[in-house]
Amino acid sequence: MRVTAKQVAEKAGVSLATVSRVINRSGYVEASVRARIEAVMAEVGYVPNRTAKNLVTGRTKTVGLIITSLQSPYFIRLTEGIQDVLENKGYHLLLCNTKFNAKIELENLQLLREGMLDGVITSTGSLTHEVMVELIRQHYPMVFINRLFDEVKNEPARAGFVMGDLHYAGLNVTRHLLEQGHRQIAVLYGSANSTSNILRLQGMEKAMADYGLRPRPELLRCVPNPPELSSGLDDTEGVWAYRETMELLQTHPEVSAILVFYHPMLSGIMKALREVGRKVPESVSLVGFDDFPLAPYLDPPLTVMGQPVYEIGRAAARLLVQKIEDPTLRVAEPIVLKPDFTIRRSIAPVPARYPAMAAE
Amino acid sequence: MRVTAKQVAEKAGVSLATVSRVINRSGYVEASVRARIEAVMAEVGYVPNRTAKNLVTGRTKTVGLIITSLQSPYFIRLTEGIQDVLENKGYHLLLCNTKFNAKIELENLQLLREGMLDGVITSTGSLTHEVMVELIRQHYPMVFINRLFDEVKNEPARAGFVMGDLHYAGLNVTRHLLEQGHRQIAVLYGSANSTSNILRLQGMEKAMADYGLRPRPELLRCVPNPPELSSGLDDTEGVWAYRETMELLQTHPEVSAILVFYHPMLSGIMKALREVGRKVPESVSLVGFDDFPLAPYLDPPLTVMGQPVYEIGRAAARLLVQKIEDPTLRVAEPIVLKPDFTIRRSIAPVPARYPAMAAE
DNA sequence: TGTTAATGTGGTAGCGCTTACATAACGACC
DNA sequence: GGTCGTTATGTAAGCGCTACCACATTAACA
Structure with a gap:
């Protein structure tokens, strides 16, 4: 029914590994072989299974954004900034709108633990403070907008902070x-x-x-x-x-x-x-x-x-992606942007x- | 480093299968065994890996929403309706904001093929018409808002349609x-x-x-x-x-x-x-x-x-979830809701x- | 000619989980 | 006592892919 890479490999007379190399443009593949494999893929309508890839790489290229409302132009513009950055870095956005409901927020944070999200950007209040601190301590990639955590100020962490003044x-x-x-x-x-x-x-x-x-x-x-x-x-x-x-x-x-x-x-x-x-x-x-x-x-x-909400969003997304891709990167000073009246x-x-x- | 279900099983002196039964509350598990396993899970801080589950079940409990802008109260309210339904059905929302850019839209539709999304709701124009038709023909669960496809009107499909008049x-x-x-x-x-x-x-x-x-x-x-x-x-x-x-x-x-x-x-x-x-x-x-x-x-x-945008969103999400969970469900008449002046x-x-x- | 580096390909062990399937103990029932 | 349904647990086969290692071939150069 759905075609797998293995079937493509058989049909093209190569190994599964080579097909994988073609898909990911990694390693060495001879031009003629690549062409043959690509022809087979096109012929049979092969589409790689992202879930399988996620499992083995331990990455989903998806980040969560947690906000409290969609009715605020602040969150909207923030989301736009974030999305514009994510998009050109090849990440996707999972949107969580909590409406101040801690349960909803916690469920979405859980996705971070469960490996479905590579990182999270939050711009919410204090309802889930303890959980946030715990996640920061466990070095999950997170960026907080207009929010600080004194408890972990001096601990090494992958958390980042972006704020307006x-x-x-x-x-x-x-x-x-x-x-x-x-x-x-x-x-x-x-x-x-x-x-x-x-x-x-x-x-x-x-x-x-x-x-x-x-x-x-x-x-x-x-x-x-x-x-x-x-x-x-x-x-x-x-x-x-x-x-x-x-x-x-x-x-x-x-x-x-x-x-x-x-x-x-x-x-x-x-x-x-x-x-x-x-x-x-x-x-x-x-x-x-x-x-x-x-x-x-x-x-x-x-x-x-x-x-400068859009810029705050962009900065947050950039920071998060950095922290996802370089696990050694540790907390820097909060990024603070000036407001305008x-x-x-x-x-x-x-x-x-x-x-x-x-x-x- | 991260604890797996297998490790939990060993530590609790049971098989992996039993642990899985506890996680998913499926099958039979004796109360005392369940308690022991849960104790171990709590002790070692076990968190199930969602990606692995996604791979074996072939489901992600995530649906995509494709819109053209976040600056329109129409899309905002629509998104709220959709999200309110998804949330209580245990689904998550991946948001794609195309800004009328067909490339962005196509990339997100690709996630549907790649198995990262269980379904998609679209509320966009005609930029990707052919691809949509193709996806409909391939029976991917999709719901279209304020949009119809004459080409597939009489074909069996999992597509659904919700419209304002x-x-x-x-x-x-x-x-x-x-x-x-x-x-x-x-x-x-x-x-x-x-x-x-x-x-x-x-x-x-x-x-x-x-x-x-x-x-x-x-x-x-x-x-x-x-x-x-x-x-x-x-x-x-x-x-x-x-x-x-x-x-x-x-x-x-x-x-x-x-x-x-x-x-x-x-x-x-x-x-x-x-x-x-x-x-x-x-x-x-x-x-x-x-x-x-x-x-x-x-x-x-x-x-x-x-x-009635919020209601349109709700109807769309309900329909999509239905179509995801019951693959045999075929296209019904478009749901049409009356406007108000x-x-x-x-x-x-x-x-x-x-x-x-x-x-x- | 031998040594080294670059190029190209295959084999295969998992990633962490779900889910048949097999097995077994236990009453219940005729 | 045999047959059955219910409860309870284990075994193991994958899901579809990546990534490592091994190996082979060729090119480059002293």
Whole structure:
């Protein structure tokens, strides 16, 4: 039924080894023999079995990418960067979309242990922290995006790290808002305890500290637990964000600016703002993190603090492939890329008629 | 170094077969023996090798998804639907983003032949038509989204088809515009000769025919050739769409409505409209195909003709898994799902002051 | 002529697992 | 007591390929 290399060998009157050499262009094969074998392969429609090859080489030329959502332009652009690199290095991408569900994430990490993946790139939060540390210690090729592991900082490992300078990002956005008179700054983020959000929040704290202020914990809102989220509903994250924003605005109408750390929440936030009649930017300023093509065409055009996401993706993929192909390569310093601030119309100074927003 | 099932067997004092039975929960194993084996597995940190299993079973529990872009909310939502189903059936997703590059598409289809994929779902255009037909004839499990193959219509095959009713979609949008007085309707689409675009255009033709009109070919604009596109540039499709739209508006200022078949073009189109001072919807109406969370928050809120994309994805994945697991299952009628029209503010009647737009 | 290196080909041992198939013990049942 | 079905375990034949080693031939050069 399916033709094997052995059958090709018999039909061409050569050994299996020679056929293998032709397939992989390895070793020496006389031109005429190669031609004969290739003719036979074409004639019988031979296709090599990749699974068998994977078994004997111990490689699959496949890497896993673990993200939490496909609705975020950040993950999308990241994926594009990664894929563009993988593609021209001959690797394939197995996509795992966790929707903040640790079980799904663990199942896909298991594929790394099971030898189905040569390596993994993760850009998720802290749900599977211990397992990650364990895998790093076992020297599996992994690259983490916007995430660090203090536990293994000084251990030899094949793990790599690529980051945007998120502390700087949080600091700059906050400073910009403070300069415009904002004091009641709210944050909506997707994942508690994720390195990226922690860094951004620390940047924010720093900027506020420079003004002798501190963020108000009740204005920092996070995504709910996974089971609630992964419902397959259209715009799940938006629906949640809508509820959270409504609650926020009703209990804290003094909020004068909102930082959106996680873009899938944007639709819900804007819906809530509309419903309660808070115009952007006249009555509330809005800043997104990470730019996307339609940001300039929103109403109003969205100001964003962006990372060079595509480049981050490329760097991550390059690093991972390096680490896969050279097992001796050990951890280097994290690769850090600078963010860029794109100011559009969704930010405005605090209006004088709302003193509560400027109150400290 | 890595522990194998054989080593586990030795250490537990049983045969390899029994270990395999424990791993797969197949056949009979005495409770005490099972416990002993499991204890050994835990002790030595045994992880089964998936590649070896794949080789002997001839299955990988992995399916490929081929799309043309990640920047389209259509593909994103489709992917989510597919993944949600695959996940709970224990399958994994290998993602192939072709960016209209036939070479990339072919390489990934090859994985199907090579046994690395159990099946494939495609949602792309016509670049690899012959190969698809060949694969269908060879009874590989495949599901096509918004695409039909007349050549194999009456042949037994494992191929499946899932579609939105795109003819109906094109017809309805066009009719709606005609009713508002529009006559010079332009279309910007991503892929020439793709079944979905052909169906939408046929729907459009039908609607116009009802008015005694026909679409003007010079107003129907398609994406350029692949090499031009796949540049890794930020918002590649948008940049192209910008150029195309500028050209369109300059040579045909009488255009009063634009249908956008491919969402990644939207940013470029809106940029062009802004630059030439064509306000939406006052001086030009805009309709997108397929809804997305931020559509209501664009300026102006975008009217869209949407498909139930998530459901299409789910149906496709279910069908594919069925066909993988039951090789005798043969082609059924295409699954067709109805679209839904969401009218927002980006459409308006043709203004009386622009007679050219209403001219036939 | 002998020595060495380069070229070309075959044999075959696995990679780590699943899966017949064989075997055997044990009740149950007539 | 013989036949059967059920439970439980082992033996071994591969799945289709790569990669190592052995061997043969030729070319190159002192």
